[in-house]
Amino acid sequence: MSFKKLNPYLLEMLERFSIEEPNSFQISSIPIIKSGANVYCTAPKESGKTTTLILTTLQKLKCRAEGNAPRAVVVVENKEKVLELYDKFFEYTKYTDVRLYASYKELHIDIQKSEIFEGIDILITTPTTLHKLFLLNGVSTSQLKICSIDDGDFLIQNSDYTAMLTVTQSIMKCQYVLYSEKLTPKLKRFEEFFMERARYVKF
Numbered sequence: 001m002s003f004k005k006l007n008p009y010l011l012e013m014l015e016r017f018s019i020e021e022p023n024s025f026q027i028s029s030i031p032i033i034k035s036g037a038n039v040y041c042t043a044p045k046e047s048g049k050t051t052t053l054i055l056t057t058l059q060k061l062k063c064r065a066e067g068n069a070p071r072a073v074v075v076v077e078n079k080e081k082v083l084e085l086y087d088k089f090f091e092y093t094k095y096t097d098v099r100l101y102a103s104y105k106e107l108h109i110d111i112q113k114s115e116i117f118e119g120i121d122i123l124i125t126t127p128t129t130l131h132k133l134f135l136l137n138g139v140s141t142s143q144l145k146i147c148s149i150d151d152g153d154f155l156i157q158n159s160d161y162t163a164m165l166t167v168t169q170s171i172m173k174c175q176y177v178l179y180s181e182k183l184t185p186k187l188k189r190f191e192e193f194f195m196e197r198a199r200y201v202k203f
Contacts, residue, residue: 005034009063010055013092023048029201030056033177038195040187041179043203049179050085053148054092056177060146061121065097068119069140073147075127075164077154079104082124085150089122098122105129113138127155127163134170141171152180152187161186168194 003014003022014020022030025047033039033056043049057072074089076082086102093100103112103125109132116123116139123130123139133139147168155161168176176195180187183202191198 006030006055007059007063009096010058010092013095017091019051025049025201025203026052026055028203032199032201033175034059036175038176038198039178039201040183040195040198041177041201042181042183043179043201044181047203050088050150053150053177053179054089057089057122057146057148058092058098060175061098063093063096063098065099065119065121067143068117069143070101070116070120070123071143071145072122073130073141073144074122074124075130075147075149075152076124077151077160078126079106081151082126085124089124093122100124103129103133105132109133109136109138127160127167131163131167134167141174144171144174146175146177147171148177148179150179152178153182153184156184156186164190165193 003011025043029041029052041049061071074085076085082102082104086100089100099120100122101116101120103123105128112133113136155164
Protein backbone atom coordinates (compact mmCIF):
# COMPACT_ATOMS: atom_id res chain seq x y z
CA MET A 1 0.00 0.00 0.00
CA SER A 2 1.09 3.56 -0.64
CA PHE A 3 -0.62 6.79 0.35
CA LYS A 4 -2.07 7.03 -3.18
CA LYS A 5 -5.57 5.94 -2.15
CA LEU A 6 -5.96 8.90 0.18
CA ASN A 7 -7.81 12.12 -0.62
CA PRO A 8 -5.80 14.23 -3.15
CA TYR A 9 -5.62 17.09 -0.66
CA LEU A 10 -3.99 14.80 1.91
CA LEU A 11 -1.50 13.61 -0.68
CA GLU A 12 -0.62 17.22 -1.38
CA MET A 13 -0.09 17.88 2.35
CA LEU A 14 2.06 14.77 2.79
CA GLU A 15 4.22 15.92 -0.11
CA ARG A 16 4.48 19.34 1.55
CA PHE A 17 5.73 17.63 4.72
CA SER A 18 8.12 15.43 2.68
CA ILE A 19 6.34 12.25 3.79
CA GLU A 20 6.63 10.02 0.72
CA GLU A 21 5.74 6.51 1.87
CA PRO A 22 3.73 5.05 4.75
CA ASN A 23 5.65 3.18 7.43
CA SER A 24 4.87 -0.44 8.31
CA PHE A 25 2.31 0.51 10.97
CA GLN A 26 0.46 2.78 8.52
CA ILE A 27 0.55 0.15 5.76
CA SER A 28 -1.27 -2.24 8.11
CA SER A 29 -3.62 0.17 9.88
CA ILE A 30 -4.85 2.72 7.32
CA PRO A 31 -6.74 0.27 5.02
CA ILE A 32 -8.46 -1.38 8.02
CA ILE A 33 -9.49 1.98 9.49
CA LYS A 34 -10.71 3.15 6.07
CA SER A 35 -12.90 0.02 5.87
CA GLY A 36 -15.04 1.41 8.69
CA ALA A 37 -14.29 -1.32 11.24
CA ASN A 38 -13.67 -0.66 14.93
CA VAL A 39 -9.90 -1.01 15.41
CA TYR A 40 -7.41 -1.41 18.24
CA CYS A 41 -4.09 0.03 17.01
CA THR A 42 -1.25 -0.98 19.32
CA ALA A 43 2.30 0.22 18.64
CA PRO A 44 5.25 1.84 20.45
CA LYS A 45 5.88 5.59 20.58
CA GLU A 46 6.99 7.21 17.33
CA SER A 47 5.23 4.56 15.23
CA GLY A 48 3.11 7.08 13.34
CA LYS A 49 -0.10 6.56 15.32
CA THR A 50 -1.01 10.24 15.59
CA THR A 51 -0.33 10.91 11.91
CA THR A 52 -2.47 7.88 11.07
CA LEU A 53 -5.26 9.26 13.27
CA ILE A 54 -5.15 12.64 11.52
CA LEU A 55 -5.04 11.17 8.00
CA THR A 56 -7.87 8.67 8.54
CA THR A 57 -10.06 11.24 10.30
CA LEU A 58 -9.71 13.79 7.51
CA GLN A 59 -10.15 11.04 4.90
CA LYS A 60 -13.45 10.09 6.59
CA LEU A 61 -14.61 13.72 6.51
CA LYS A 62 -13.45 14.17 2.89
CA CYS A 63 -11.30 17.12 4.01
CA ARG A 64 -14.24 19.50 4.03
CA ALA A 65 -16.73 21.17 6.36
CA GLU A 66 -20.29 19.91 6.45
CA GLY A 67 -23.30 20.60 8.66
CA ASN A 68 -23.06 21.93 12.21
CA ALA A 69 -22.65 18.89 14.48
CA PRO A 70 -19.21 17.28 14.84
CA ARG A 71 -18.55 14.37 12.50
CA ALA A 72 -15.37 13.33 14.31
CA VAL A 73 -14.43 13.25 17.99
CA VAL A 74 -10.86 12.71 19.15
CA VAL A 75 -10.37 11.86 22.82
CA VAL A 76 -7.07 12.53 24.62
CA GLU A 77 -5.82 12.62 28.20
CA ASN A 78 -5.70 16.29 29.22
CA LYS A 79 -5.61 19.95 28.17
CA GLU A 80 -1.95 19.76 27.08
CA LYS A 81 -2.70 16.80 24.80
CA VAL A 82 -5.81 18.55 23.42
CA LEU A 83 -3.84 21.64 22.43
CA GLU A 84 -0.93 19.61 21.08
CA LEU A 85 -3.20 17.53 18.85
CA TYR A 86 -5.17 20.62 17.79
CA ASP A 87 -1.92 22.14 16.48
CA LYS A 88 -1.01 18.92 14.64
CA PHE A 89 -4.45 18.73 13.02
CA PHE A 90 -4.26 22.40 12.06
CA GLU A 91 -1.08 21.75 10.08
CA TYR A 92 -3.19 19.50 7.84
CA THR A 93 -6.44 21.52 7.79
CA LYS A 94 -5.26 25.13 7.49
CA TYR A 95 -5.92 25.21 3.74
CA THR A 96 -9.40 23.70 4.09
CA ASP A 97 -12.67 24.85 5.62
CA VAL A 98 -12.60 21.99 8.18
CA ARG A 99 -13.51 23.41 11.61
CA LEU A 100 -11.48 22.16 14.59
CA TYR A 101 -12.45 22.74 18.21
CA ALA A 102 -10.28 22.25 21.32
CA SER A 103 -12.32 21.35 24.41
CA TYR A 104 -11.01 20.86 27.98
CA LYS A 105 -12.18 21.32 31.56
CA GLU A 106 -10.30 24.59 32.15
CA LEU A 107 -12.47 26.29 29.50
CA HIS A 108 -15.89 27.33 30.84
CA ILE A 109 -18.49 24.77 29.78
CA ASP A 110 -21.04 27.41 28.69
CA ILE A 111 -18.48 28.96 26.36
CA GLN A 112 -17.78 25.53 24.91
CA LYS A 113 -21.49 24.84 24.38
CA SER A 114 -22.08 28.10 22.53
CA GLU A 115 -18.96 27.79 20.35
CA ILE A 116 -19.70 24.16 19.45
CA PHE A 117 -23.28 25.12 18.62
CA GLU A 118 -21.99 27.53 15.94
CA GLY A 119 -20.75 24.50 13.99
CA ILE A 120 -17.64 22.32 14.08
CA ASP A 121 -16.35 19.26 12.23
CA ILE A 122 -13.73 17.80 14.60
CA LEU A 123 -14.00 17.96 18.38
CA ILE A 124 -10.77 17.31 20.30
CA THR A 125 -11.52 16.78 23.98
CA THR A 126 -11.03 14.67 27.12
CA PRO A 127 -13.39 11.91 28.35
CA THR A 128 -14.61 13.84 31.39
CA THR A 129 -15.19 17.08 29.44
CA LEU A 130 -17.03 15.20 26.71
CA HIS A 131 -19.19 13.55 29.37
CA LYS A 132 -19.99 16.94 30.89
CA LEU A 133 -20.95 18.32 27.46
CA PHE A 134 -23.25 15.32 26.97
CA LEU A 135 -24.94 15.88 30.34
CA LEU A 136 -25.62 19.52 29.42
CA ASN A 137 -26.75 18.73 25.86
CA GLY A 138 -23.72 20.72 24.70
CA VAL A 139 -22.81 18.50 21.76
CA SER A 140 -24.85 16.53 19.22
CA THR A 141 -23.70 13.13 17.99
CA SER A 142 -26.32 12.89 15.24
CA GLN A 143 -23.69 13.32 12.50
CA LEU A 144 -20.80 11.53 14.21
CA LYS A 145 -18.86 9.20 11.90
CA ILE A 146 -15.68 8.37 13.81
CA CYS A 147 -14.43 8.57 17.38
CA SER A 148 -10.69 8.08 17.90
CA ILE A 149 -8.82 7.76 21.18
CA ASP A 150 -5.19 8.90 20.98
CA ASP A 151 -2.63 7.35 23.34
CA GLY A 152 -5.47 5.54 25.09
CA ASP A 153 -3.21 4.03 27.77
CA PHE A 154 -4.42 6.81 30.12
CA LEU A 155 -7.88 5.20 30.23
CA ILE A 156 -6.68 2.91 33.03
CA GLN A 157 -7.70 5.84 35.28
CA ASN A 158 -11.17 5.05 36.63
CA SER A 159 -12.70 8.50 36.10
CA ASP A 160 -11.66 8.62 32.42
CA TYR A 161 -12.61 4.98 31.86
CA THR A 162 -16.09 5.46 33.35
CA ALA A 163 -16.64 8.72 31.45
CA MET A 164 -15.69 7.01 28.17
CA LEU A 165 -18.09 4.13 28.80
CA THR A 166 -20.93 6.49 29.71
CA VAL A 167 -20.40 8.70 26.66
CA THR A 168 -20.32 5.81 24.19
CA GLN A 169 -23.61 4.46 25.52
CA SER A 170 -25.23 7.68 24.28
CA ILE A 171 -23.82 7.42 20.75
CA MET A 172 -26.10 5.54 18.39
CA LYS A 173 -23.68 4.55 15.62
CA CYS A 174 -20.04 5.39 15.07
CA GLN A 175 -16.67 3.89 14.16
CA TYR A 176 -14.19 3.66 17.05
CA VAL A 177 -10.41 3.56 16.71
CA LEU A 178 -8.29 3.20 19.84
CA TYR A 179 -4.54 3.90 19.64
CA SER A 180 -2.30 2.77 22.51
CA GLU A 181 1.17 1.47 23.29
CA LYS A 182 -0.20 -1.63 25.02
CA LEU A 183 -3.48 -3.50 24.84
CA THR A 184 -4.27 -3.93 28.52
CA PRO A 185 -7.15 -6.12 29.77
CA LYS A 186 -9.01 -2.95 30.76
CA LEU A 187 -8.82 -1.53 27.23
CA LYS A 188 -9.72 -4.93 25.76
CA ARG A 189 -12.88 -4.87 27.89
CA PHE A 190 -14.19 -2.01 25.72
CA GLU A 191 -14.98 -4.71 23.18
CA GLU A 192 -17.91 -5.71 25.39
CA PHE A 193 -19.33 -2.18 25.21
CA PHE A 194 -18.53 -0.13 22.10
CA MET A 195 -15.59 -1.79 20.28
CA GLU A 196 -17.77 -4.59 18.92
CA ARG A 197 -16.17 -6.95 16.39
CA ALA A 198 -12.98 -4.92 16.63
CA ARG A 199 -10.01 -5.68 14.45
CA TYR A 200 -6.45 -5.55 15.73
CA VAL A 201 -3.28 -3.95 14.42
CA LYS A 202 -0.35 -4.85 16.70
CA PHE A 203 3.29 -3.79 16.42
